[in-house]
Amino acid sequence: MGYRLTKAERELMKPGKCTACGADAPTGRNSAGRCYRCHNAQYYQRKADRAAWREEQRRKGREYWAGRGVVVGDAVEAIVSDMLTGGLLACRVLRGVARVGAAGAYVHVPGDAKQYEPYRFKPAV
Numbered sequence: 001m002g003y004r005l006t007k008a009e010r011e012l013m014k015p016g017k018c019t020a021c022g023a024d025a026p027t028g029r030n031s032a033g034r035c036y037r038c039h040n041a042q043y044y045q046r047k048a049d050r051a052a053w054r055e056e057q058r059r060k061g062r063e064y065w066a067g068r069g070v071v072v073g074d075a076v077e078a079i080v081s082d083m084l085t086g087g088l089l090a091c092r093v094l095r096g097v098a099r100v101g102a103a104g105a106y107v108h109v110p111g112d113a114k115q116y117e118p119y120r121f122k123p124a125v
């Protein structure tokens with residue numbers, strides 16, 4: 001089901017004075033009563049904020065890896081245990097690549113869409 005505008009929002013979308021800058025908006029306003037110029041400015045501001053946040057996450061990710069002696073793009077590996085039927089633990093080596101993204105540092109394992117937590121991985125030998 002789509003989002004339905006409230007009565008107040010429908011009122012605000014009619015042509016009138018922008019609630020942010022006070023300019024006339026004869027062609028209509030957004031659901032917060034802003035003229036298209038303020039609406040766009042807010043949109044680009046949010047977009048810029050998100051981009052800055054992502055860049056900050058990537059920077060933190062690189063810092064995390066650097067603190068562990070790993071350069072982004074380096075091969076890393078972790079020993080993981082698999083629970084087998086009968087309750088036996090089998091260990092295997094999970095190999096991946098150190099990466100950074102919007103979630104900070106993570107490990108990409110080829111052929112696996114999951115972003116692995118980096119803390120169990122160490123530089124591959």
Ligand SMILES: [Zn+2]
Nearest residue numbers: 018021035038
């Ligand atoms: Zn405005």
